[in-house]
Amino acid sequence: MDNKNLYMVIDIDKCWGCMACRVACKQEHDMPAESSGNIDVVKIEQKDENGRLHCDFVPVMCQHCSSPACLEACPANAISKNEEQLVCIDQECCIGCGSCFDACPYGCVSLQAAAAGEKAQKCDLCISRREKGFLPSCEQHCLGGAFKSCHEEKMQELIRERYHYQTGSIVYVSSKLADLGKHLKLFAAGN
Amino acid sequence: MNQKKIDFAKKLIGRKFDESCSEELLQSILNGTHSLKENKRAGGCAGNAERVLPDNEMVIPSVCFSCNSTCEVLIYKDKNTGKIIRVEGDPDSPQTKGRLCSKGLAAKELVYSPKRLLKPLKRVGERGEGKWKEISWEEALDITAGKLIEYKEKYGPEGLALLEGTRRGWSRVYTRMVNLFHAPNHGAAGWAQCLWPRLLDCNLTYGGAQYGETFDFPNTHCVLAWGVNPATCWGVRAGDIMDAKERGAVLIAVDPYFSETAAKADIWLQIRPDTDMALALGFLHIVISENLIDEKFIREWTYGYEEVKAHVKEYTPEWAAGITGVPADKIRKAARVYAKAQAACVIRGAALDEIHDSVQVCRATSILAAITGNIGKKGGNIITSSRGDISQNSHDFIYSAQIPEEIKKLRIGYDRYPLLTQEISPVPSAHMPSLWETVLTGEPYPIKCAMIFGSNAMVSYTNSDKIKEAISKLDFLAVCDLFMTPTGEQADIVFPASSWLERNNVISSFQSSNSYTLIEQKAETIGESKHDVDIIIGLAKRLGLEKYFWEDSDRYYDYLLSPTGYTFEEAAKQRRLFKPITYHAYEKNGFKTSTGKLELYSKLAEHYHCDPIPTYTPSFQSFESTxxxxxxxxxxxxxxxxxxxxxxxxxxxxxxxxxxxxxxxxxxxxxxxxxxxxxxxxxxxxxxxxxxxxxxxxxxxxxxxxxxxxxxxxxxxxxxxxxxxxxxxxxxxxxxxxxxxxxxxxxxxxxxx
Structure with missing residues (x-):
């Protein structure tokens, strides 16, 4: 295993749903307010089998998939994996065709406007911030401390004895969500 | 939002919930085996590699004043253009460790909004018509001060309504001017509605300006969040609470709504709105009847325990369940967890302040904290007063005694609402609904001239249609704000105020950091907008009050910091001044009540014809009462x-x-x-x-x-x-x-x- 792999562990139990990550991200990447942005927080209210109500907030961002559909779909070969195993879009090569936007199963490619020719953007776990010694902006600002960027060993420590799910570099964890990722695994397996 | 994201999130989390972790924690508190663990994330952000700035950027450390959390921030500016590029949390802040909420992160838009007011304005059309003339600061201040003097002479000082908004560091300077001008009808939309009921509870229960609002979350085993949702409106506390949970503290939330905080709670008590008193009395009944009390603390440091014990006997959990809608067993469990935790900390919010028995229900929660021994204790509610710098919140600072007695008594609501209008109040001030009724009716005397700083009164006051009507009856209105608000639209003179990024400030607040006085530094100037303190000083000079004020806002901050030995400039270099919290401070200083004890039975409340022990009454409007x-x-x-x-x-x-x-x-x-x-x-x-x-x-x-x-x-x-x-x-x-x-x-x- 390449020890340069970067992970972002997202602890769903700690997300307050406050949206600081969304504003932090748009500011960092200079995205206008009307942009769909690189990160969203989905609120899910549901009752369990005992009738008890739950409300969870799920930060949704590029999963940096192990087998990225966006990379496959890009006709300009603008999308590649870097040495951290993060999926990156080369802005020079992007032709703004929107194929990656359509291909991404998670809706995590952002086209600033629907107008053709607009280049695709997505999360790169704040490469430029990390180069300058800063944490990814979502991680730094999160009021719940739900994000933790780390390498393999720390990631393993953070998911130990907890429910977890990962398709790539993003690792969701929870102590409460007993089904975490189960339905996605079934989905990925073609069910 | 993109449907794919929603579908993904739903599939991701599934539908099965495992509550064993939470239940184990609650049980460990109940059976006395609970312990805190190390917070693996503590200092996480600060442990970074050395941070470097791009060549074209400079940084100004400051403090966000989007709300009273006052989180430390770094304001990044472009060296060449001088413009703010972005605002971020400060990773080196001991309080926030780099966190910042959406409001702080978007603050650049507050500065560069095309809608900002840039110059003082004078109305030239009909009131509300929207026709303005830009005028100089000299003219705006001259006209306004002239009107205040004119109407004071014509109708007496009680004929002025001098109002303000939420606290932003200049508020008590405004109050100081108002009191020195002998104007009794001073106030704000929020004072009887937000925070003050909590502070008045502290005044009655602990005595003096001592507040139990410092939360020792880093050492607590149980957080009781009562009518508060820090995730949306008190960011610094949201961070603290999640950190406490990471250490293994349990969270109990009281809220009619499954708020962000309730959703994260180990126990959520979904009460009917405005039935908090019944729940609090039910808690007291359980804690006392099951002997979950701190007998030593009660014996040595409290007054009136026997009266409270007798009083709450009838308030059984079953009774409380009928009123609140929360099952009795759930109330029992929550009360036991709170009382049995080695240390528990209650954090209260505006929900308790804004209900029909505001001060009294706050009292009930303080009594709960006191009899369980959680006052002043490590991990509990710590009582604090001043932090070493000059407190703006003292009655000396605001010259409240300066108003002659006979004028004080003219204050609207003086006899009916003594806790708000008389000397016990954090700021003795008028009862706002009654004041607006006075503006409307001219009874008992005319109020024709008003000035409103930092408040969008047309929106912020309750029963807002009345406010609109009342404002239309005024002869003169001056408004100070950042934007042309619906209230500003009705004004004769509008002062453009600066935002927090454009001003210095010294912040010493228990709503913010537990143990630091923070220094906010100016990073930009927009148009001719000014710091409220400088506007107030400009008015005060024209009202003949110059000798009580400072040359400008910076000298004012020097004055506030004077006991620390630092000037503002020196303190800004230090960034923040440390004053550790003190546990069990009462052992040295006692309580500042007439009995010298923490008053479970409040003699001062009795003096003001209020219930000495909190008592249940139904809501003004409810299925039960109406x-x-x-x-x-x-x-x-x-x-x-x-x-x-x-x-x-x-x-x-x-x-x-x-x-x-x-x-x-x-x-x-x-x-x-x-x-x-x-x-x-x-x-x-x-x-x-x-x-x-x-x-x-x-x-x-x-x-x-x-x-x-x-x-x-x-x-x-x-x-x-x-x-x-x-x-x-x-x-x-x-x-x-x-x-x-x-x-x-x-x-x-x-x-x-």
Whole structure:
């Protein structure tokens, strides 16, 4: 295993749903307010089998998939994996065709406007911030401390004895969500 | 939001929940085996590699004043253009460790909004017509001070209404000017509605200006969040609470709504709005009847325990369950967890301040903290007063004694609401609903001249239609704000105020850091906008009060810091001044009550003809107290939701925030909405005995069927404050009950947009 792999562990139990990550991200990447942005927080209210109500907030961002559909779909070969195993879009090569936007199963490619020719953007776990010694902006600002960027060993420590799910570099964890990722695994397996 | 994201999130989390971790924690507290663990994330952000700035950037360390959390920030500026590039949390801040909420992160838009007021304005058309002439500061201040003097001479000092908004560091300087000008009718929309009931509780219970509002979350085993949702409106505490949970503390939340905080709680007590007193008395009954008390603390440091014990005997959990709607066993469990935790900390919010028995219900929660031995204890509620710098919150600072007695007695509400209007009040001030009625009717005397700093009164006051009508009766109105608000539109003179990024400030507040005085530094100048302190100083000079003020705001900060030995400039280099919290401070200083003890039975409350021990009374409007009204208005409104993107009526000018919550919502249970033919997202009309307002329905399972929740701060027809009734007010303090009155809602047959 390449020890340069970067992970972002997202602890769903700690997300307050406050949206600081969304504003932090748009500011960092200079995205206008009307942009769909690189990160969203989905609120899910549901009752369990005992009738008890739950409300969870799920930060949704590029999963940096192990087998990225966006990379496959890009006709300009603008999308590649870097040495951290993060999926990156080369802005020079992007032709703004929107194929990656359509291909991404998670809706995590952002086209600033629907107008053709607009280049695709997505999360790169704040490469430029990390180069300058800063944490990814979502991680730094999160009021719940739900994000933790780390390498393999720390990631393993953070998911130990907890429910977890990962398709790539993003690792969701929870102590409460007993089904975490189960339905996605079934989905990925073609069910 | 993109449907793919929603589908992914739903599939990701699934439908099965494992509550064993939470239940184990609760059990360990109940059986006495609970312990805290190390917070693996503590200092996480600070442990970074050395940070470097790009060549073209410079950074100004400051403090965000989007709300009273006052989180430390770094303001990044372009060296070449001098413009602010972005605002971020400060990773080196001992309090926030780099966190910052959406409001702070979007603050650049507050500075560069094209809608900012840049110059003083004078009305040239009809009132409200929107025709203005730009004038100089000299002229604006001369006209305003001239009017204040003219109307004082004509109608007496009581004929002026000198109002302000939420505290932003200049508030007590304004009060100082008002008091030195001998004007008794001073006040703000929020004083009897937010924080002061908590402070008055502290004044009555602990005595003097000693507040139990410092939360020792790093050492607590149990957080009791009562009527507070820090995730949306008290960011610094949201961080603290999640850190406490990471260490293994349990969280109990009291809220009629399944708020962000309730959703994270180990125990959620879903009370009916405005029944908090019944719950608190039920807690006291359990704690006392099961002997979960701190006998030594009660014996040595409290007054009136036997009276409280006898008083709460009848308030059984079963009785409380009937009133609050929370099952008795759940109340029992929560009370036992709170009382049995080695240290527990209660954090209260504006929900307790805004109900019909505001001060009294706050008292009940302080009594709970006291008899369980959680006052002043490591991990509990720590009592603090000043932090070493000069406190703006003292009566000396505001010269409250300066107003002659006979004029003080003219203050609107003086006899009826002594806790708000007399010397015990944090700022002795008028009762606002009664004051606006006076402006409207001219009874008992005319009020024709008003000045409002930092408050969008037309939106922020309850029963808002009355405020609009009252403002139209004024001869003269001066308003100071950052933007042209609906209130500013009615003014004769408008002063452009600077935002927090454009001013210095010294912040010493228990609502912020537990142990630091923070230094806010100016990073930009916009138009001719000014710091409120400098505007107030400009007015004070013209009112002949120059000798009580400073040359300018910077000298004022030097003055505040003088006991520390630092000037503002020197303190800014230090960034923050440390003053550790002290546990068990009362052992040295006692309590500042007449008995020298913590007063469970308040002799001072008795002196002011208020209940010495908190007692249950039903809401002013409820199914129980006004059944006839309930037939016409079958829902209970809590007009209370603060969305994370906004503070009060602010922030709608910031596109990155408006995008998060683009509409005024009314949260409603889907079953209730279904019966009324209201679709999710549909426009609806809300009606009450006070008036009507509109909103867009937002379905939530997190409210009981009979309860709806409005969101505050939207202007015009969407202002839910228009539906908040007046007429009955909280004992002693005059709080308007905004969280728990009757209403009805119906769909509006209009194109939904």
């Amino acid at each position: 059944p006839e009204l309930a037939e016409k208005y079958p829902l209970i409104m809590t007009a209370s939701r603060h969305e994370s993107a906004f503070r009060h009526s602010e922030n709608r000018h910031q596109p990155h925030l408006l995008e998060l919550v683009p509409k005024p919502y009314l949260y409603i249970n889907p079953d209730t909405a279904g019966k009324l033919g209201i679709a999710d997202g549909a426009k609806i009309k809300i009606e009450s005995t006070a008036g009507q307002a509109y909103a867009f329905a937002r379905y939530t399972e997190g409210l009981r069927e009979e309860v709806v929740q409005g969101t505050i701060g939207w202007p015009g027809e969407y202002n839910v404050n228009k539906t908040v009734p007046w007429g009955q007010y909280a004992q002693g303090v005059g709080t308007v009950c905004c969280r728990g009155y009757l209403c009805r809602v119906e769909p509006v047959n209009e194109q939904v947009y």
